[in-house]
Amino acid sequence: MDSLHHVPPPSTLSALSRPELEALLIELFGEVATLKQTVAEQREEIARLKGLKGRPNIKPSGMDKGTSPAKPTKNEKRPGRGKVMPRVGVEDKVINAEIPPGSRFKGYQSFLVQDLVISVRATRYQRERWVTPDGRTILAPLPEGIEGHFGPEPRRFVLMQYHQGQSTLPRLLALLRSVGVSISKRQLVRLLNENHEGFIAEAQDVLRAGLETSPWVSVDDTGARHAGKNGFCTQIGNEWFTWFRTRSSKSRLNFLDLLRAGHTDYVLNDAAYDYMRSQGLPAATIARLKAEPETRFSDQTAWQAHLDRLGFNALKVTPEPIRVATEGALWGSVQAHEFLCDAVVLSDDAGQFNIGRHALCWVHAERLVHKLDTFNDRDRAAQTRVRSLIWDFYADLKVYQLKPGKRRASALRTRFDRIFLRRTGFAMLDRLLARLHANKAELLMVLERPEIPLHTNGSENDIRCQVTRRKVSAGTRSDIGRDCRDAFLGLVKTCDKLGIALWDYLGSRFKVAGHAIIEPLDHYVRARLRPA
Numbered sequence: 001m002d003s004l005h006h007v008p009p010p011s012t013l014s015a016l017s018r019p020e021l022e023a024l025l026i027e028l029f030g031e032v033a034t035l036k037q038t039v040a041e042q043r044e045e046i047a048r049l050k051g052l053k054g055r056p057n058i059k060p061s062g063m064d065k066g067t068s069p070a071k072p073t074k075n076e077k078r079p080g081r082g083k084v085m086p087r088v089g090v091e092d093k094v095i096n097a098e099i100p101p102g103s104r105f106k107g108y109q110s111f112l113v114q115d116l117v118i119s120v121r122a123t124r125y126q127r128e129r130w131v132t133p134d135g136r137t138i139l140a141p142l143p144e145g146i147e148g149h150f151g152p153e154p155r156r157f158v159l160m161q162y163h164q165g166q167s168t169l170p171r172l173l174a175l176l177r178s179v180g181v182s183i184s185k186r187q188l189v190r191l192l193n194e195n196h197e198g199f200i201a202e203a204q205d206v207l208r209a210g211l212e213t214s215p216w217v218s219v220d221d222t223g224a225r226h227a228g229k230n231g232f233c234t235q236i237g238n239e240w241f242t243w244f245r246t247r248s249s250k251s252r253l254n255f256l257d258l259l260r261a262g263h264t265d266y267v268l269n270d271a272a273y274d275y276m277r278s279q280g281l282p283a284a285t286i287a288r289l290k291a292e293p294e295t296r297f298s299d300q301t302a303w304q305a306h307l308d309r310l311g312f313n314a315l316k317v318t319p320e321p322i323r324v325a326t327e328g329a330l331w332g333s334v335q336a337h338e339f340l341c342d343a344v345v346l347s348d349d350a351g352q353f354n355i356g357r358h359a360l361c362w363v364h365a366e367r368l369v370h371k372l373d374t375f376n377d378r379d380r381a382a383q384t385r386v387r388s389l390i391w392d393f394y395a396d397l398k399v400y401q402l403k404p405g406k407r408r409a410s411a412l413r414t415r416f417d418r419i420f421l422r423r424t425g426f427a428m429l430d431r432l433l434a435r436l437h438a439n440k441a442e443l444l445m446v447l448e449r450p451e452i453p454l455h456t457n458g459s460e461n462d463i464r465c466q467v468t469r470r471k472v473s474a475g476t477r478s479d480i481g482r483d484c485r486d487a488f489l490g491l492v493k494t495c496d497k498l499g500i501a502l503w504d505y506l507g508s509r510f511k512v513a514g515h516a517i518i519e520p521l522d523h524y525v526r527a528r529l530r531p532a
Contacts, residue, residue: 225475
């Protein structure tokens with residue numbers, strides 16, 4: 001009931017005029033709508049924990065599609081799909097026809113048929129054993145690509161079906177057994193989780209390449225279950241790469257740790273001190289850090305020991321000095337490794353992602369207006385009018401990206417103020433517009449950096465595979481299972497963005513006979529993102 005502290009006591013209601021009563025009623029309607037939304041979210045969480053069916057998804061506002069150029073009319077000729085080109089060699093086979101005498105040969109008519117051969121082959125290798133005169137035993141080595149009792153072909157088939165095909169473990173096991181593979185559930189789990197350190201390292205290298213060379217990255221997160229506990233999976237990527245990591249926290253400390261891309265050091269430099277100042281850490285506290293000669297710490301233990309020596313645990317100031325100093329040292333490490341140098345971080349306004357040069361998603365901003373509850377015709381008209389203005393402004397931002405200019409940017413900034421500083425008489429809408437106007441620099445980052453997207457749709461599309469995996473398999477149990485899932489889903493997405501077939505990629509890594517040569521994926525990411 002604290003949210004209703006502004007409501008006058010019943011004895012004074014009779015003294016209010018009709019307009020004051022109407023304004024009070026509308027405000028109460030807003031409070032009730034907010035409480036209903038909170039209750040709905042709690043019910044959804046309870047239903048999820050009980051394994052019940054959740055509420056249906058709300059239809060999106062459609063601003064991005066609604067402001068896109070019109071599709072070609074029916075009179076215009078649509079491009080065809082092109083000639084079918086198989087990715088394998090084509091075998092020619094001549095079919096003879098029964099012809100009557102006197103017929104003339106007019107050549108051949110081609111008819112391409114593609115077929116799939118699924119078969120199981122088992123090989124028992126008889127490995128020679130020799131004992132040398134000095135007593136050593138020599139055992140003939142297995143052919144290249146053989147690790148364990150399964151060859152490279154079933155290994156890449158299992159990984160592709162599970163991660164790209166989003167198959168469940170029982171269905172994949174049934175499929176393998178149905179085609180003749182003798183395999184247990186435990187062996188299948190080992191194929192998915194064991195001896196994949198190289199893939200995990202390659203996924204880490206992809207992240208480092210993206211952070212070093214990208215002009216922007218888009219980030220998002222979603223819920224994830226691990227070891228029977230709720231956690232969060234963070235996505236980092238752009239047009240050419242995707243990377244995932246699941247942790248128990250979604251704090252800014254966690255996000256900054258992920259941005260170090262596997263490095264464990266803490267660094268005090270100009271970027272770290274600038275961050276601490278921006279977060280309101282007192283100058284005297286920052287001076288304590290700057291007065292010490294040591295500026296680089298190998299890991300969390302060394303960093304925490306340094307803060308203890310400086311007496312940070314005894315400080316009773318706001319904001320919390322240990323947290324802000326640690327965030328600053330993490331950001332200093334990110335910059336020291338030349339990650340996100342002048343790059344823009346694009347997010348949906350989640351606070352943990354507000355790092356460095358930050359931009360906001362317009363689709364999420366407009367969705368706040370779209371989701372407002374209205375209670376009379378005047379409020380609905382105000383909401384419709386504001387949404388129309390935002391849609392038109394969004395369309396002009398798309399035009400600006402194609403042909404940027406200083407005069408056009410100045411005009412758009414002025415127009416932004418006119419839209420978001422207006423007073424509509426709808427109290428909740430006016431408060432929301434003021435809140436969005438406070439984010440002007442982040443919403444209009446595109447005027448300085450026209451190459452960045454206006455939305456985080458790319459991140460939401462990327463993270464959908466994690467959501468599907470969560471729905472299909474609930475969660476992971478072991479740390480290696482979690483790391484393998486994150487690494488492979490990121491590699492699958494990265495291969496798709498780079499135009500590399502996952503089948504070829506896995507064949508190259510497992511050294512399948514006749515495989516295509518696929519370089520480490522971070523090489524392709526650097527080649528795509530490195531300035532010409």
